[in-house]
Amino acid sequence: MNSCYKVRACCNTAGCAYTDHIDIIQTINHESSFSFSMFMNALGDREGAETCPVCGQPLHYYPVTNIAEPTYH
Numbered sequence: 001m002n003s004c005y006k007v008r009a010c011c012n013t014a015g016c017a018y019t020d021h022i023d024i025i026q027t028i029n030h031e032s033s034f035s036f037s038m039f040m041n042a043l044g045d046r047e048g049a050e051t052c053p054v055c056g057q058p059l060h061y062y063p064v065t066n067i068a069e070p071t072y073h
């Protein structure tokens, strides 16, 4: 399996013009991505959390899974 698990962040604030989704970290599995996202969302605007460069609100974190193209030998 060549799956790639990541945590991304985006701005969830209504009306905000910032639409980028940023890769934050790569993890070993979906559970890690999920718990890291929960952890970072729980941080809110405290130290360590990324904030939106447009509206200044804490970014919303979410887990992503990229399934790589299967390779056949």
Ligand SMILES: [Zn+2]
Pocket (backbone or CB within 6 Å): 011, 012, 013, 016, 017, 018, 052, 053, 054, 055, 056, 057
């Ligand atoms: Zn924003």
